[in-house]
Structure formats: structure tokens, C-alpha cells
Amino acid sequence: MxxxxxxxxxxxxxxxxxxxxxFLILWITFDxxxxxxxxxxxxxxxxxxxxxxSAADTR
Amino acid sequence: xxxTTTLTDLANPTRFLSLTARVLPWLTAAxxxxxxxxLYQSAMAPDDYQQGATVKIMFIHVPNAWLAMFVWGVxxxxxxxxxxxxxxxxxxxxxAAAPIGAAFTFLALVTGSxxxxxxxxxxxxxxxxxxxxxxxxxxxxGLMALWRAVEDPSRAARAAAVLTLVGALNLPIIKFSVDxxxxxxxxxxxxRMGGPTLDRAFLIPLLVMAVAFSLLFVTLHLAAMRxxxxxxxxxxxxxxxxxxxxx
Numbered sequence: 001m002x003x004x005x006x007x008x009x010x011x012x013x014x015x016x017x018x019x020x021x022x023f024l025i026l027w028i029t030f031d032x033x034x035x036x037x038x039x040x041x042x043x044x045x046x047x048x049x050x051x052x053x054s055a056a057d058t059r
Numbered sequence: 060x061x062x063t064t065t066l067t068d069l070a071n072p073t074r075f076l077s078l079t080a081r082v083l084p085w086l087t088a089a090x091x092x093x094x095x096x097x098l099y100q101s102a103m104a105p106d107d108y109q110q111g112a113t114v115k116i117m118f119i120h121v122p123n124a125w126l127a128m129f130v131w132g133v134x135x136x137x138x139x140x141x142x143x144x145x146x147x148x149x150x151x152x153x154x155a156a157a158p159i160g161a162a163f164t165f166l167a168l169v170t171g172s173x174x175x176x177x178x179x180x181x182x183x184x185x186x187x188x189x190x191x192x193x194x195x196x197x198x199x200x201g202l203m204a205l206w207r208a209v210e211d212p213s214r215a216a217r218a219a220a221v222l223t224l225v226g227a228l229n230l231p232i233i234k235f236s237v238d239x240x241x242x243x244x245x246x247x248x249x250x251r252m253g254g255p256t257l258d259r260a261f262l263i264p265l266l267v268m269a270v271a272f273s274l275l276f277v278t279l280h281l282a283a284m285r286x287x288x289x290x291x292x293x294x295x296x297x298x299x300x301x302x303x304x305x306x
Contacts, residue, residue, distance in 0.1 A: 003112040006177040010115050013170045017119045020162050021275065027158075028282045035289035042296040047303075049296070053073075 070147050071286045077283045086278040091269035095102030100264035106164060107261070114172035116174040118264050121249075122272035124167035128230055130160030130276065134202075134288040138220035148284070151291075153223060154206050159276060161199035168192060179243055187236035188244035191229060198226045212291060 003010050043054060097118070107114035134156050168207030171189070172182045183189065203218055209215035237246045248256045255262055 003263075004106070006111065009173045009177050013116045013119060013173045016169060016173075017123070017141060017166050020166055024159060024162055024279055027097055028279060028286060031286045032282065032289070033138045035293055038293045039296070042293065042300065045295060045300070047300045049292070049298045057073075 087216040097268035120170040122269040127164035138223040141220040164196040186242040187240040191233045
């Protein structure tokens with residue numbers, strides 16, 4: 001597959017899209033872990049929801 | 060089960076989290092498979108007789124451009140949900156969608172610019188299509204800043220919903236800018252009266268990539284909504300902790 005004289009423009013476009021999509025995936029994954037960590041910390045310190053159910057229970 | 064019953068059930072954040080936990084692995088797998096197929100088809104697509112290999116940029120530029128507008132449309136429906144129906148998850152949906160929509164808009168602008176340089180001879184032109192998409196990007200950033208600036212989520216939700224609905228006026232301007240004004244950007248070649256003007260060799264990879272990116276959005280959006288619900292639970296538990304300390 002030859003990309004011709006404009007290969008840098010094509011490759012840069014695909015690399016950029018890959019980088020931004022990967023950034024979004026990682027950001028959302030780490031955000032999920034951070035929120036779960038905070039919830040576990042709060043519950044471990046004795047703070048629970050009025051319903052008594054674990055706030056970290058997502059099932 | 061009617062749509063109303065489904066929406067009522069999903070108004071319960073716990074039920075929504077349970078549904079998300081079940082659906083996300085399947086959505087992730089479907090997105091990965093479709094992206095792999097779309098990328099393979101994009102790589103194998105022939106060169107265009109005028110644009111050469113740069114036509115491959117279309118397979119990522121166009122889905123991102125469509126999603127830039129679609130995500131704002133989703134946020135507009137969510138804004139109505141906040142203001143009219145007061146659906147508990149409506150502002151969660153809108154807030155979670157904004158950074159993803161901003162990312163798609165950024166990618167549409169940059170890949171368009173990288174496609175424009177070899178084809179038009181310039182990275183940027185202040186024509187109606189490019190400028191209206193840039194305004195959409197700035198509106199996304201403005202909304203994200205608004206959510207960060209207002210501490211109370213319900214107050215922020217109402218202000219953001221109004222701003223979102225006002226911003227929705229930009230969507231028909233973006234769509235029809237190429238018809239209403241003389242622009243450097245080409246007119247619509249897929250969703251147009253009389254059917255697509257693209258050859259099947261380009262249309263099929265483009266549609267596969269569009270579906271793959273749409274699934275990517277749904278997957279990321281559900282995961283971001285789940286995070287936002289958890290963030291609000293953290294906030295309410297922190298407030299309970301603070302009030303206990305004060306008592």
C-alpha cells in the first residue's frame with residue numbers, strides 16, 4: 001500500500017485520531033478507578049448511604 | 060415494555076449502573092471488531108482519481124464530523140430532559156457527553172485541516188463550514204467550563220441545558236452552510252437528496268467506520284455516565300461526612 005506524496009498528512013491524521021481515542025479511553029478508565037477508590041475510602045471510614053447499600057455496588 | 064417504562068426504569072441510577080455493567084463488555088467488543096474491519100477496509104480502499112491516497116483521511120474525518128454534531132444533538136435531547144421532564148439522568152448524560160463531543164469536534168477540525176492542505180493548498184480558511192464547526196468546538200469548551208465553574212450540579216445542569224439548546228441552533232447552520240454560502244468545503248456527498256455521490260468502494264468503508272465510531276461514542280458515553288453517577292455519590296457521601304464532623 002503506497003500512500004504517495006501526501007503520506008505524512010494521512011499518517012498524521014490516523015496517529016492523531018488513535019492518540020485522542022486512546023486518551024479518552026484511558027481518561028474514562030482512570031476516572032472510574034478514582035471514583036471507586038474514593039467511595040471505598042468513604043465507606044471504610046463509616047460513611048454509608050441512607051439506603052445502607054454500598055455506593056460502590058454497580059451490579 | 061414501552062419506551063416510557065424503559066425510561067422510567069433507567070431514571071433509577073442504580074438500575075442504570077446495573078444495565079451499564081452488563082452492556083459495556085459487549086459494546087466494547089462490538090466497537091473493537093467494527094473498528095478493525097473499518098480500518099482494514101479503509102487501508103484497502105483504492106486511491107481516488109483526483110485526490111489520490113488522501114481520500115483515506117475521509118474515513119476518519121467524516122465520522123468525527125458527523126459525531127461532533129450528533130453528540131450535540133444528544134446533549135440537546137438531554138437538555139430537554141433536564142428542563143422539561145426533569146429526568147434524573149438527563150444532566151448526567153449531557154455532562155458525560157460534552158468532553159467526548161469536544162474530542163470528536165477537535166479531530167474533525169484537525170483531520171479536515173490535514174486533508175485541506177494537500178487538496179486546497181491551505182490548512183484553514185474562514186469559510187462558513189469550517190468556522191461554524193470551530194464555533195461548535197468553542198461551545199463544547201464553554202459548556203465544560205460552565206460545569207466546572209458551578210459547584211451545585213443541579214444549578215449547573217439548568218444553566219448548561221439552556222446554553223445547549225441555544226447552541227443547537229448552530230447544528231442546521233453547520234449542515235446547510237455548504238448550501239447557503241459559497242464555501243471551500245465540498246457540499247454533502249452522502250446524506251443528500253438523490254442519494255450518495257460516493258462510489259461503493261469508498262462508501263462502504265466510510266459507513267462501516269461511521270457505525271464503528273458511533274458505537275465507540277455509545278460505549279464511552281455509557282462509561283462516562285457511570286463515572287458521573289459515582290462522582291455524585293462521592294459528593295453526597297463527602298457532604299454527609301462534613302455534616303457529621305460539624306455536628
